[in-house]
Amino acid sequence: MSNATQLIHSIPVDPLTGSISVPIYQTSTFVQDAPGVHKGFDYARSNNPTRQALENVIAQLEAGASGYAFASGLAAIDAVVKLLESGDEILAVDDIYGGAFRLFTHIYAKFGIKVNYVDTTDVANVEAAITDRTKLIWLETPTNPTLKISDIKAIASVAKAKNALLCVDNTFASPALQQPILLGADIVVHSATKYLGGHSDLIAGLVVTANTDLGDKIKFIQNASGAILSPNDSWLVIRGVETLYLRVKEHSNNALKVAQYLQTHPAVDRVYYPGLTEHYNHHIAAEQQNGGFGGVVSFSLRNDTELAARKVVTNTHLFKLAESLGGVKSLVCHPATMTHKSIPSSIRQAAGIVDSLIRLSVGLECFEDLIADIEQSLDKLAAKEIVQTNINQSVWLS
Ligand SMILES: *Cc1c(COP(=O)(O)O)cnc(C)c1O
Numbered sequence: 001m002s003n004a005t006q007l008i009h010s011i012p013v014d015p016l017t018g019s020i021s022v023p024i025y026q027t028s029t030f031v032q033d034a035p036g037v038h039k040g041f042d043y044a045r046s047n048n049p050t051r052q053a054l055e056n057v058i059a060q061l062e063a064g065a066s067g068y069a070f071a072s073g074l075a076a077i078d079a080v081v082k083l084l085e086s087g088d089e090i091l092a093v094d095d096i097y098g099g100a101f102r103l104f105t106h107i108y109a110k111f112g113i114k115v116n117y118v119d120t121t122d123v124a125n126v127e128a129a130i131t132d133r134t135k136l137i138w139l140e141t142p143t144n145p146t147l148k149i150s151d152i153k154a155i156a157s158v159a160k161a162k163n164a165l166l167c168v169d170n171t172f173a174s175p176a177l178q179q180p181i182l183l184g185a186d187i188v189v190h191s192a193t194k195y196l197g198g199h200s201d202l203i204a205g206l207v208v209t210a211n212t213d214l215g216d217k218i219k220f221i222q223n224a225s226g227a228i229l230s231p232n233d234s235w236l237v238i239r240g241v242e243t244l245y246l247r248v249k250e251h252s253n254n255a256l257k258v259a260q261y262l263q264t265h266p267a268v269d270r271v272y273y274p275g276l277t278e279h280y281n282h283h284i285a286a287e288q289q290n291g292g293f294g295g296v297v298s299f300s301l302r303n304d305t306e307l308a309a310r311k312v313v314t315n316t317h318l319f320k321l322a323e324s325l326g327g328v329k330s331l332v333c334h335p336a337t338m339t340h341k342s343i344p345s346s347i348r349q350a351a352g353i354v355d356s357l358i359r360l361s362v363g364l365e366c367f368e369d370l371i372a373d374i375e376q377s378l379d380k381l382a383a384k385e386i387v388q389t390n391i392n393q394s395v396w397l398s
């Protein structure tokens with residue numbers, strides 16, 4: 001059976017009523033027949049049937065043993081870090097999601113958990129940086145916003161040899177394109193806010209473990225710390241996930257066309273998209289991602305200034321200027337002043353997040369309309385550049 005068919009039928013029909021849509025159990029507690037005698041549910045922080053339906057779906061989607069739903073992607077990440085103890089170390093991808101960086105360095109550092117950041121696009125860097133104290137390797141692939149690709153299988157074997165856990169934040173690829181557990185990862189996390197929810201209408205996080213031992217530990221943390229996903233939002237994620245394969249395929253098709261178009265425009269300097277053969281580690285992405293390269297494309301401008309980028313991101317009409325990604329509507333964002341503003345300029349630039357870098361979350365509109373929208377915005381910039389070549393930049397940009 002195909003993955004899409006399996007997914008659609010992994011969402012259960014309600015055994016009580018036959019409802020084809022999972023019921024929303026909006027309740028805090030469950031009546032017991034005698035103390036401790038109940039139908040598998042006692043208190044809704046510990047377990048809720050709607051949340052459990054989502055948790056089972058994501059475990060299947062990621063080919064894992066157990067799944068857990070949290071109030072946000074960061075709450076999911078937080079639950080995984082709580083597996084560690086004071087004195088343990090995390091080895092993390094250097095181009096990490098900013099919120100994970102903040103959590104690691106500003107919350108967990110003071111509890112004695114150290115984080116080393118390395119460029120994981122080369123597995124040799126991981127081998128060189130791993131220590132006996134490394135208990136967790138933290139990977140994102142592709143990363144945000146420069147779509148760096150790391151070899152999950154190769155890094156999983158480095159982790160195994162050192163008895164460290166490998167956790168992959170699979171938000172950008174989604175399980176429709178990449179299943180890290182099948183490549184050797186122990187844990188997968190998601191910001192379900194993005195492609196899994198898929199409609200820019202909720203905040204949610206998920207954790208999937210490769211085995212039930214790890215799953216039981218995450219379940220304990222979920223209940224003990226309490227950052228659970230509500231029944232309503234669990235239902236919305238299930239509703240989004242039903243069309244995951246369809247959406248991600250189309251996001252990927254559209255993004256590839258947009259990336260190829262950007263390569264041809266004279267105002268554009270570099271284009272970052274794992275589906276382009278010249279993208280660094282494209283061959284690894286092609287091997288570990290099936291059926292597409294995702295919906296996020298980033299690019300920089302020949303005129304590498306913040307002002308030029310501002311012009312482009314404020315002159316698009318279909319691409320709405322906003323943080324986040326993975327929704328039906330296309331979004332555009334300027335990482336240097338939006339998502340990555342808190343990172344010092346020198347570190348930012350070294351990571352490729354130059355002043356003119358622009359990130360697109362390519363949505364599900366017709367790609368010709370999207371390309372026309374980008375073109376009219378870039379052309380405004382290019383025309384100004386051509387007309388004003390002899391004038392001091394600061395004059396025409398002001
Ligand atoms: C958005 C995002 C997160 C955080 O998820 P929230 O749902 O916003 O808490 C984590 N990782 C990645 C890669 C993200 O894009």
